[in-house]
Amino acid sequence: MNPDFRSASSLEGYSVIPNRSIQMKAKFLILLFFSASLLVSCTPEDSTSPIVMFSMETTPKHMFKGNLDASASFSLEDDDFLEYRWDLNGDHLDWESEWLSSPRITFQFPFSSSGFIGLQVRNSSGNITELYQGFYTAQNTHISDTYTDLEIDFRNIRYDFFETGYIQHLYWAFDNIQLPSSDAWFNFSSTIERSEYGSMMAWDVADTLDQYYNLPSRADWQKMIDFCGGTALAGFNLQVEADHGLQLRCPGIIIDGQHQEKGQSGYYWTGEEHDANSAYALKISVNRDSCGFVILDKSSQVSVRLFFEHFEYFN
Numbered sequence: 001m002n003p004d005f006r007s008a009s010s011l012e013g014y015s016v017i018p019n020r021s022i023q024m025k026a027k028f029l030i031l032l033f034f035s036a037s038l039l040v041s042c043t044p045e046d047s048t049s050p051i052v053m054f055s056m057e058t059t060p061k062h063m064f065k066g067n068l069d070a071s072a073s074f075s076l077e078d079d080d081f082l083e084y085r086w087d088l089n090g091d092h093l094d095w096e097s098e099w100l101s102s103p104r105i106t107f108q109f110p111f112s113s114s115g116f117i118g119l120q121v122r123n124s125s126g127n128i129t130e131l132y133q134g135f136y137t138a139q140n141t142h143i144s145d146t147y148t149d150l151e152i153d154f155r156n157i158r159y160d161f162f163e164t165g166y167i168q169h170l171y172w173a174f175d176n177i178q179l180p181s182s183d184a185w186f187n188f189s190s191t192i193e194r195s196e197y198g199s200m201m202a203w204d205v206a207d208t209l210d211q212y213y214n215l216p217s218r219a220d221w222q223k224m225i226d227f228c229g230g231t232a233l234a235g236f237n238l239q240v241e242a243d244h245g246l247q248l249r250c251p252g253i254i255i256d257g258q259h260q261e262k263g264q265s266g267y268y269w270t271g272e273e274h275d276a277n278s279a280y281a282l283k284i285s286v287n288r289d290s291c292g293f294v295i296l297d298k299s300s301q302v303s304v305r306l307f308f309e310h311f312e313y314f315n
Contacts, residue, residue: 050075050082050121052131058229060109060135061244064237065289066229070103073121081124090116090132106233106289113137139244143174148210152178154306157246159227167312170223172216176249177209177304186254186301197251203279203298206269213306215271218293220307221282225291235284235291239266246305250286254301267294267302 054070070084088096088107097105099122114136122128140160146153155174160167176198181187185201188194207215224246228237238248252262263286270280274295281302284291296302 048075048077048123048125049127049129050080050123052119052121052129054103054117054119054131054133056135058233060111060137061139061237061242062109062112062137063240063242064229064245065106065108065233067233068105068107068117068119070119070121073103075123077123077125083122085120085122087116087118087132090118092118095120109135109137111135111137141244143243146171146173146213148213148306150177150210151180154178156308157244159224161223165314169310169312170220171213171308171310172224172246173213173305173307174246176251177206177306186259188251193251197249198303200251200254200301200303202301203269203273203296206304207271209304210306213308215269216305216307217272218270218280220309221268221270221293231292232290236289238284238291239286248284248305249303250284251303253296255297256299267296267300268305269302273298 051074052070053072054068055072057067057069060066068086073082073084075082082103083099083101084097084103084105085095085099086097086105086107087094088105089110096107114134116132116134118130118132120128120130140162142158143155144158146156148154154177156171157174159170159172161170176196178194178198179185179187179201184205185199187199188197224238225231225234228234228245238246239250241247248266248268250261250263250266252265253260253267265283265285268282268284270282270293272280274280278295278297280293281296281300282291283294
């Protein structure tokens with residue numbers, strides 16, 4: 001099975017060691033903490049069997065890429081060498097990885113609600129220890145229609161971030177902003193591309209579209225980047241077609257009337273100017289997991305996602 005497929009959910013849960021027809025060298029005691037941090041203590045029958053521990057580095061979300069880390073696993077023998085292989089979908093049928101020298105692996109979280117992930121660790125003597133852990137996901141998102149000053153309304157998706165003393169509600173446009181035909185911005189000629197990509201516009205136009213919804217700042221985008229696993233993985237996760245993701249598209253960029261990088265990259269304005277003639281934009285690419293901010297001339301025509309935030313304070 002190919003582990004690199006697109007579709008997303010949060011850590012907590014439970015642990016179990018299922019039956020598998022292999023000669024096991026160890027038995028495990030798994031301690032479950034409410035904080036969703038799973039620590040494993042192994043009492044090996046054979047003192048040469050490795051001790052296995054692993055966790056997810058980020059909160060798992062259905063279809064989002066994340067990193068599994070087994071670097072806390074260790075051998076009881078001096079100068080030993082460990083190898084790792086993963087059952088990433090918990091089906092107990094096939095191993096989705098070969099034996100790897102690295103204890104870390106990047107994969108696309110396959111479970112929409114809950115499921116198991118398994119790991120075998122083998123030492124240089126050929127002794128294998130196996131561990132399965134359970135993970136589940138939880139999404140604090142809500143999609144609804146938005147009513148704005150724009151002639152064409154759009155859907156928004158709400159993210160709730162619970163902080164000490166308040167909840168931060170972030171409302172993001174769930175679709176690229178699409179506007180009626182005008183010389184002030186670019187619309188694709190086909191209905192399908194117009195619906196998928198939206199309108200592309202210069203910064204001065206994008207910055208004044210609506211009274212309440214605004215261009216997100218770099219800090220606002222960074223909040224979503226962190227939600228999507230950090231800079232190294234958010235470029236992929238921001239594009240994932242899941243209801244809890246922004247599903248950013250890659251319509252390219254128009255510079256001096258020339259359409260470039262269509263279907264390869266997406267540029268999204270921020271509300272922050274670099275100087276009088278340029279502003280910051282977020283860049284994503286189809287074939288890159290990472291993302292980053294770039295500086296564009298304000299006359300460049302790129303995509304727009306509008307943003308609004310609301311704070312709910314506790315008494």
